[in-house]
Amino acid sequence: xxxxxxxxxxxxxxxxxxxxxxxxxxxxxxxxxxxxxxxxxxxxxxxxxxxxxxxxxxxxxxxxxxxxxxxxxxxxxxxxxxxxxxxxxxxxxxxxxxxxxxxxxxxxxxxxxxxxxxxxxxxxxxxxxxxxxxxxxxxxxxxxxxxxxxxxxxxxxxxxxxxxxxxxxxxxxxxxxxxxxxxxxxxxxxxx
Amino acid sequence: xxxxxxxxxxxxxxxxxxxxxxxxxxxxxxxxxxxxxxxxxxxxxxxxxxxxxxxxxxxxxxxxxxxxxxxxxxxxxxxxxxxxxxxxxxxxxxxxxxxxxxxxxxxxxxxxxxxxxxxxxxxxxxxxxxxxxxxxxxxxxxxxxxxxxxxxxxxxxxxxxxxxxxxxxxxxxxxxxxxxxxxxxxxxxxxxxxxxxxxxxxxxxxxxxxxxxxxxxxxxxxx
Numbered sequence: 485x486x487x488x489x490x491x492x493x494x495x496x497x498x499x500x501x502x503x504x505x506x507x508x509x510x511x512x513x514x515x516x517x518x519x520x521x522x523x524x525x526x527x528x529x530x531x532x533x534x535x536x537x538x539x540x541x542x543x544x545x546x547x548x549x550x551x552x553x554x555x556x557x558x559x560x561x562x563x564x565x566x567x568x569x570x571x572x573x574x575x576x577x578x579x580x581x582x583x584x585x586x587x588x589x590x591x592x593x594x595x596x597x598x599x600x601x602x603x604x605x606x607x608x609x610x611x612x613x614x615x616x617x618x619x620x621x622x623x624x625x626x627x628x629x630x631x632x633x634x635x636x637x638x639x640x641x642x643x644x645x646x647x648x649x650x651x652x653x654x655x656x657x658x659x660x661x662x663x664x665x666x667x668x669x670x671x672x673x674x675x676x
Numbered sequence: 677x678x679x680x681x682x683x684x685x686x687x688x689x690x691x692x693x694x695x696x697x698x699x700x701x702x703x704x705x706x707x708x709x710x711x712x713x714x715x716x717x718x719x720x721x722x723x724x725x726x727x728x729x730x731x732x733x734x735x736x737x738x739x740x741x742x743x744x745x746x747x748x749x750x751x752x753x754x755x756x757x758x759x760x761x762x763x764x765x766x767x768x769x770x771x772x773x774x775x776x777x778x779x780x781x782x783x784x785x786x787x788x789x790x791x792x793x794x795x796x797x798x799x800x801x802x803x804x805x806x807x808x809x810x811x812x813x814x815x816x817x818x819x820x821x822x823x824x825x826x827x828x829x830x831x832x833x834x835x836x837x838x839x840x841x842x843x844x845x846x847x848x849x850x851x852x853x854x855x856x857x858x859x860x861x862x863x864x865x866x867x868x869x870x871x872x873x874x875x876x877x878x879x880x881x882x883x884x885x886x887x888x889x890x891x892x893x894x895x896x897x898x899x
Binding site for chain 1: 680681682683684686687688689690691693694695696697700701703704705707708709710711798801802
């Protein structure tokens with residue numbers, strides 16, 4: 485799991501643990517970056533993603549009393565997603581505002597590798613990004629939640645507000661599309 | 677090339693995850709703190725007021741003058757028989773002036789004090805369905821002071837406060853309803869009002885500054 489964790493520990497509000505503010509910090513703030521990552525993949529740019537997370541936090545504060553302790557991440561991601569899809573219309577047909585993932589991708593190539601091998605890995609990474617980039621938004625969010633954010637099928641279903649069967653079908657369609665583009669460099673098991 | 681990674685591994689290796697910026701995290705923490713004050717009556721919550729910035733001692737005489745003027749206006753309107761406001765435009769403009777005067781009472785001008793539009797705009801988003809355009813116009817001589825929620829003439833209004841050479845301009849924004857007066861300028865009890873509409877939102881600028889100042893403000897705000 486490669487979720488980025490917050491740099492610091494949540495700061496309790498003046499030792500007011502047990503107050504709603506402290507509960508919010510403890511439950512919700514650790515998932516801010518997960519929400520931001522989802523927003524980045526849905527809106528395609530930092531400014532909209534930040535706005536979406538801000539809006540999501542405002543809504544989260546408002547509806548916070550309805551949150552149970554055990555499901556903060558899914559609950560917050562659901563709000564982020566709703567904001568993205570309503571306010572930023574990320575469900576438009578083709579990802580015209582899609583993220584230019586190339587610009588921000590991590591450089592995971594080990595310098596000690598042989599040059600040709602390093603170049604090959606870099607090329608594979610670029611192809612994977614481009615392939616995910618081309619997915620329709622609903623398929624892309626399903627595969628990002630599942631594979632990148634390590635959500636269970638049930639969590640993906642909760643966040644995207646569809647039945648689990650729909651999630652399975654979206655994931656398999658996403659995998660099939662990716663397989664067409666990436667089968668020579670990624671192992672898709674029996675999906676192909 | 678012989679060892680192909682499974683999809684999850686390939687994606688985790690290729691796709692970035694992002695970290696929320698420190699300012700976003702700090703802002704979220706700030707918002708979380710408000711939860712602890714929500715059970716208190718709204719006006720007693722320790723909201724930041726503009727007192728320190730707007731209400732210097734030198735301005736108290738102005739405030740007193742405004743209050744006297746407002747009281748005189750109210751008195752005249754209420755006590756004189758037959759002087760009741762009849763036209764809906766007059767009612768609206770009169771209420772706008774009342775709201776403007778009320779906002780100048782100490783601690784009433786701003787619920788959110790900031791010249792940063794990125795702070796002010798989302799503040800409204802959580803409290804009303806109106807999303808006013810929030811811009812700092814300091815470079816054009818109208819610094820953004822902040823915003824507040826107001827209730828004017830039956831509308832929930834987003835109010836933005838701007839400064840102008842010692843004057844305060846209140847910009848009230850609400851959802852346009854059928855039958856509202858068209859764009860235009862008004863003078864009520866010594867105050868200037870300027871009205872325009874766009875994108876389904878009705879905007880009213882109110883100030884004791886001259887009408888020409890309001891027009892300059894509108895032009896700066898709209899562009």
